[in-house]
Amino acid sequence: MNPVLDVTDVVKEFVGVRALDGVSFTVRPGEVHALVGENGAGKSTLIKVLTGVHRPDSGEVRLRGEVVSFDRPVRAQEAGISTIYQEVNLVPLISVAANVFLGREPRTRFGLVDWARMNRDAKELLSGYGIETDVKRPLGTLSVGAQQMVALVRAVSTDADVVIMDEPTSSLEPREVETLFSVVERLHEKGIAVVYVSHRMDELYRICDQVTVLRDGKMVHTGPLNDLSRIELVAMMLGRSVSDIREHGATAFGEDHNAGKEPLLSAENLSSGVRLNDVSLSIRPGEVVGLAGLLGSGRTETARAIVGALPLDGGTVLVGGKALKAGDVGAAMRAGINMLAEDRKAEGIIPNLSVRENIVLAALPQLSRFGVISREKQDRIVDTFVKRLRIKVSNPDQLVSELSGGNQQKVLLARWLCTKPKVLLLDEPTRGIDVGAKAEVQALIDELAQEGLAVLLISSEMEELLDGADRLVVLKDGAVVGELSGDDLTQDKVLAAIAGEAP
Template sequence: MDEPVLEVVEVSKEFPGVRALDRVSFRLRPGEVHALVGENGAGKSTLIKVLTGVHRPDGGRLLRDGRPVVFGTPIQAQRAGISTIYQEVNLVPLMSIAQNVFLGREPRGPLGLISRSRMHAMAADLLAGYGVTEDVRRPLGSLGVGAQQMVALARAVSVDARVVIMDEPTSSLEPREVETLFEVIGRLHRQGIAILYVSHRLDELYRICDRVTVLRDGKLVHTGPLADLDRLALVSMMLGREIGDVRDHGVTGFGEDGHAAAETLLRAEDLVSRHRLAGVSVTVRAGEIVGLAGLLGSGRSETARAIFGALPLDSGAVVLAGKTVRTGSTSAAISAGMAMLAEDRKADGIIPNLSVRENIVLAALPRLSRYGLVSRAKQDKIVDIFVERLRIKISSPEQKVSELSGGNQQKVLLARWLCTRPTVMLLDEPTRGIDVGAKAEVRKLIDELAAEGMGVLLISSDMEELIEGADRLMVLRDGAIVGDLRGDQVTEGNVLAALAHHEGDADE
């Protein structure tokens, strides 16, 4: 058996308040395609950054060809033969294709000057093997995203790489480009180059990967041959659920749920967004909590963002309370009676330097203003109402929102949107990163909103939260609905079965 080209031995990494990696070990052998999988927060990104010199581990060690190594910077890792292709192309769009391929290692002539003719000839010859036939003198930014990804791959391999890390490499590729990528991976495999392949697409993993390492909550769950795991076992490991009798569950032929007679508040029809959504349709009735379940990258958040106008659509329609809402416009969605709590409250939610009062009334300012002036008395009244109703723990409405706990920050954001008197609430991970007590309070509030007749679209990576909180569950995979679970069919087993099922199962 080949000795590992790269080995991770009980590596740990901590950040303030978070143990991102907890004694993780795995081996990468020459010529193998090794899948690295896990949900959000599993530790995949941190492990990649340790391998590429962005982070130094707090414990454990790295071995390169059996010898201990320490990478203090990404350039040190690259010199050791470790290259990375990120999901977002990190090259220089205004420079030529050839310059990007050879950036920092340009071929030079006898006088030490860069030889552009040699660089162009070498780049054209190299890129031909990756399906890129454009003039290498063109700016990189003039290429499509897929072709740019191929240029990034060619550059990564051409630096005498022994290990290539691919982070979601097909997320922006067309089917033809995906096939080219897989051909390149096959060639690298035959050349003995090891590939660490990060992807949420199970079909891809089972097609090209030899082995798999599963991380969950910063810990190693499993490592071994991928052929030894069926899809259901792999999904169960990623989510931390027992397989149990899941194999006996079906995911079709469900009856009507208890909200069949209620008014349909939200109807999203055939939402299509290139590389993100493939014809997703969702309905939410008055008083109904509809959950969106799926693995990382399945299209859960993208569906909510598309409905709310924050994700451009190629086609599809959104109808709220019987009226068509202009897609691609968050202001149109808000005016129609929609509200959305974003997944990342720090990046897309709270404004940390503003007070609790200012954060709460932000979305309601147009309604509170008269001739361009905002009534402070109206602001204070609204803030008092929602601080009391949501039991937000503050010393004063003028306290900075950044000083609150995560749970109270989340309540402030909920209060902000409730100020707008929405008909439908889109909640993306409403209880992530808050303590147990705050989670219970937020869940209770969601139930109360539904009981008052509001429609709720709930996204969560917490399976228990979805099953306990949702009246109906839509299961997504690769940007498409693969399960519609209603009433008694809303079970953990049915969700896992839908996530793991694929078209070829019946023939196996």
Template structure:
């Protein structure tokens, strides 16, 4: 796809600061007419913040925003929409109880000569428009009854209907079937031919190299590369995203994928076989031995967190089995997984892990109350003993067990969450980004603790976006891509260079 030289949208030296975080640091970005421009980067790179600046959700703290060559200030999303900028979010933001046609024309319904909504005309035009997107369902049905992929296509049709000059697509294929993906790419081609500029956010490298003209890569809020995507091979793109040098990567030859693991440690404490979940996981299989740390590697969106949730019973499976210490979980769910000995530390400790308004003692005790109660009466003495044990063992720095968890540092909050998991007496620990958002000193302590737990015989599954941390902390690394296993590193192959090589090779 070629593009004209006229910039539709420009970001010049934009910065955005939040308390304690510099989300964007002197970032520049240019979108030209008829260009499909990929915006990529790992978690926390600044992609979402940049999109929110472009669409008026956030105001930049520094730098300029230009629309059609002129300085502009968008005081909100409506200003951006009025300028012809439409956004299609990964999560469908329409009204599920309203009809498909109503959603499509929401806020701009056709009217008859009496000023009333012309329902017949609206339904007819909606059906005609959606037929071009491969949707032939009855447009009078509630949107919520349609498949998620079809809802996404309705959102796309609505965004394009407003005579948009710029369309932002945030992971648009994440919920689509292969047939729907092809339809989407056809729509993108038509928009390109009309001179519409598209900002395309995705972690699927195949898609980027198939439909995008240019690419901008962010890392830690900074611009690390921008240019034509054809001038950047996949290994270079991965290198920029992860912040690893290219020189060593090109010398690293990957020697083997998969195969049986022969490390000592007895029978697997965790065995996952052919885990499948619609649109998320395809045939995921791996095992963990007692005392072994198995890393899950891959780019953001590869299926790492989804795999953790599937093993823990939080993501429904269409097929596949999870086996703990030789026993199969017949109906995987969070309660069954916990009883079987699986403990999970979620990626977002504040939203999904901790009760920030409660004390250290209360947070740790939450996991063991059923075990410490007799006839419904809980032994306070037993709780105190467990809490004191884990505060000491994990070296949690606090004024005492009754200090509010929300007042602790990020590293100590992470330790409280780990203490609660360990209090359940698990056989397997699933750790999703255990060192995210904590300082260097606390990170080293958490990493040392993981090593200690593995040495005591626990099986550990470790997810980390930091390639170096993943490699240093894992005995083996299972590399994922698009929800499937792309390869496995073991022994001398467990290096950052080999990890990047697998990610780039699997995406080619």
């Protein structure tokens, strides 16, 4: 079959980095093509070249055999390339329906937007994909996952020959992920090609048939996915040998180093409206406690309550036995509690500051003596974390917004780690981080735990919870429904507890 999309020898350079270094990439109708590589390998850049966000410096893009060059994303969409980007980039202030039909609103005879029809059509379209929501609500009032689903429906409802998805599942709940997979299946049956970027191996092997591997802006492999074992694929992404990965790939994690010690953090009877109902948990120094549960079970709210960001109707948070002033984020931080938030765009990264500034931001008060901030000290810290987390930057003074998505996440993690907190609350810490760095992040958390850090780990990836946590607290509807440790830390038992069957 002739390729629907054919990229030859594309080069794209930014100041200081060759993001795409002669990449060729071919996609045939109906195939589900995985595009993989480490953080910063060039995946998003390739997609942006395909969709007219960036112009390539050289090379050629053919769509259905014809050379194309789009100057704007809507042109690519009109030509049949539809895209869901890594970060939701719809308009939060306008309604869900208006977002679905943005740029192609149904019109009345008089050329005015036909709101009634638009709302009706949007509702029908969304429920066709199992999404029931008030389409007149501003998009921004939906959860990040729901927004991503709206973006998905928008993308597949246009007449496309190719649908590109850049890490579509990173903010989705398991149920939404299933919906996404059925959408991919439907596209496949209709002969529409899908380009799928993800760091999650399970997903790739479940839905993709072809794979292209990028490394440092170069295409290093393309072919059927099933010809490669997972470990071979990872080795190719990282440019390491299979035996090397077998030896050093997995990180030991999860012994109970501090059994018997007094809790460093205790949350007692936290309640907040309908969201939290009498939640109690404690973490000893050196312990990693995982929070398991479904969307809306109160995981993020529990973390926010601990750090003082969620108003409480009742309950107390104690650090080292001393009660904190309720609802005071500053007090929590001074007591050594830090939180890595889930939504890095809204709550974390400051795009117009450099990588260095973003990293040392939270540690500045500790780094300054008599109001003077030692540049040397800053440099040392920044260097250490850039190396340890393998953050891909051309130099630390580069704007953080120029980093790839996964590398921005690492910068945030570095920010909280370098404040040497006593208690670290991590909400989806490795979301969007590639397999190599994931192991590094987990090893680093483990190391800090051995030095006495208490960690609360929220993750929707079962594997990460089972590998990473010493103990799991299971939440349902804002209440603790179970606690698992030791031999009970198995997937079956955790799933049963999440579903509400008492362990």
